[in-house]
Amino acid sequence: MVSTSLTPLPVDVARIRTEIQTLQPQLVEWRRRLHQKPELGFREHITAEFIAQQLQEWGIEYQTGIAKTGIVATINGKKPGPVLAIRADMDALPIQEENEVPYKSQHDGVMHACGHDGHVTIALGTAYYLSQHRDTFRGTVKFIFQPAEEGPGGAKPMIEAGVLKNPDVDAIIGLHLWNNLPLGTVGVRRGALMAAVELFNCTIQGRGGHGAIPQQTIDSIVVAAQIVNALQTIVARNVNPIESAVVTVGKLNAGTAHNVIAAAAKMQGTVRYFNPHFEGFFGERIEQIIRGICQAHGASYELEYYSLYPPVINDERMADLVRSVAENVVESPLGIVPQCQTMGGEDMAFFLQEVPGCYFFLGSANPEKDLAYPHHHPRFNFDETALSMGVELFVRCVEKFCS
The missing domain is CATH 3.40.630.10 (Zn peptidases)
Structure with a gap:
């Protein structure tokens, strides 16, 4: 603005x-x-x-x-x-x-x-x-x-x-x-x-365990943290710098105690853009990133992605x-x-x-x-x-x- x-x-x-x-x-x-x-x-x-x-x-x-x-x-x-x-x-x-x-x-x-x-x-x-x-x-x-x-x-x-x-x-x-x-x-x-308004909800499913014995676990927080960071590369490296777009993770919940590795992490976020040609792009790219990081760590995921409003x-x-x-x-x-x-x-x-x-x-x-x-x-x-x-x-x- x-x-x-x-x-x-x-x-x-x-x-x-x-x-x-x-x-x-x-x-x-x-x-x-x-x-x-x-x-x-x-x-x-x-x-x-x-x-x-x-x-x-x-x-x-x-x-x-x-x-x-x-x-x-x-x-x-x-x-x-x-x-x-x-x-x-x-x-x-x-x-x-x-x-x-x-x-x-x-x-x-x-x-x-x-x-x-x-x-x-x-x-x-x-x-x-x-x-x-x-x-x-x-x-x-x-x-x-x-x-x-x-x-x-x-x-x-x-x-x-x-x-x-x-x-x-x-x-x-x-x-x-x-x-x-x-x-x-x-x-x-x-x-x-x-802007267009698109929303997503994602649950990362790992394997919980003791904080002192991480080799027995799949740490959902570590996986989620990598996903949050990687999602920021979509606008930085997949969108023309002349275009305007933003990907925001606004909510991340995981864990119950200091010494417990969380079995699951839940995140919610929003995507905004002006150009209608981006319709469908961000949802596909976000899932590619989540799928790749989860596979690398042996975790699984559930993703809900939907469009709320198109751009004005x-x-x-x-x-x-x-x-x-x-x-x-x-x-x-x-x-x-x-x-x-x-x-x-x-x-x-x-x-x-x-x-x-x-x-x-x-x-x-x-x-x-x-x-x-x-x-x-x-x-x-x-x-x-x-x-x-x-x-x-x-x-x-x-x-x-x-x-």
Whole structure:
């Protein structure tokens, strides 16, 4: 990711239309209400009920219960035209909140620590505005309120349920509030924005014994240690240095006592990459390394390897559309971060495999207000000024795409 100062840039309120500025207190109220009632993936019942209540109150057509807790709403413009989808994820994380704020999570051990409460709020604000201004665009805007982005993933089951059909979606956009960028900035780029996410679980089976008599054993810890080191050579020696990829072993468990050689060792890890041509490569190479080292030591292994999300790949024309809109909302060129990337993953990727679209970052950090903790941190919070900025960006994207 491009290194960017977290000093917030001035937000030009004049570029946010008066009606959306007026909506800001309501956006804050919605966001804080959602923040107090966080729910894990596929359990977003309170969240979905709140969304449905708002949509019904505004006279917006919607369907509930898609992929368990998902909601799809449609707003038709003044005349027939293209169909643009706006996606917002709804789920929270299994984290105990440490913020001492009046709107602190009321659900023990669950917290909106990634900004999804803000995503829902921005989508709701956009839906409200467009429902009051149907004469400003042609075609249809379809709002996809998606469960379970944090896992196991709600995008794919929503697609399988037909959310991109009836009417058929021509393009899709979405945003992520982003505390790695300061308030007043937008991170948007063509091509890969976020990485593929692949996971593996491996058990090394050796032969246990006494720590003082190692010749009678097959030390699973020694085998596992060699595997961990060897896995780092995949990126270093099998991937073009111009490419970006990472292999991480995040968990390693083995042993029970000082003087006992462990019979088994268990490890878990993740692989990240941007280029889709790596699909299948890392799983095969990891197994080759594990198999070879185990054979050399007389150990055996069991390996589970699976893909969670593909990389998030933005369509060039849709990325250009979002950038052109952003340049009219934030201070340009300082406010545009064109090479903003992260090895984090997102199941928005599945939508972008189906239709052209653009996923982008909306800077939300403000260290001056102690609002710069990273995502998934128990003190994560963001500057709520970003909410009205998000609505303005979405509305302008609709007006430009559906003109």
